[in-house]
Amino acid sequence: MNSRHFLIVAFCCIATAMTARAANPENGKMLFQGRCASCHNVMKKLTGPALAGVEDRHPEAWIISFVKSSQAMVKAGDAAALEVFNKNNQVVMPDHPDLSDDQIRDILAYIKETAANAPKEDDAPFSRPGQKQPNLMPLSVYNFPFMIAYLVLIVVIVILLIFLVNIKSYEQHIQKDD
Secondary structure (H helix, E strand, O other), rough: HHHHHHHHHHHHHHHHHHHHOOOOOHHHHHHHHHHHOOOOOOOOOOOOOOOHHHHHHOHHHHHHHHOOOOOHHHHHHHHHHHHHHOOOOOOOOOOOOOOOHHHHHHHHHHHHHHHHOOOOOOOOOOHHOOOOOOOOOOOOOOHHHHHHHHHHHHHHHHHHHHHHHHHHHHHHHHHHHH
């Protein structure tokens, strides 16, 4: 009977482990840009602190609680929350109780990935060839009117130049006749 119980417990543990979701940095990027980027940057301090290495400074459970309700932690007297609050000029971080623990883990995965891929401060921009990509926008519905206006302006300038050259040659022709 013991082996049967052991197999049931082992099966439950394996099933639970298989259903655990790995953090998704892509989802975290969208959440970060929509929820966090107005006050935070991964590598530099904005209104809030730089978030690179936040998982080294605080445990994950603390980060999740802080994101969901920072002021509740400050009011409860949490030393780390008070330190973060005071270091950032006592600017209140908005609560995000609607974010699930997995969504916050996704954001943390994005922060960790971005910090790991960030260039070193002493790297010159040209030491990373191929990483700079031009931000070109192909001709589309959004920039088509600009393109038409640009072409019309060029045609008008060419016609104006031809007209001015003809006027100048006409003046020279009249002066020769006199």
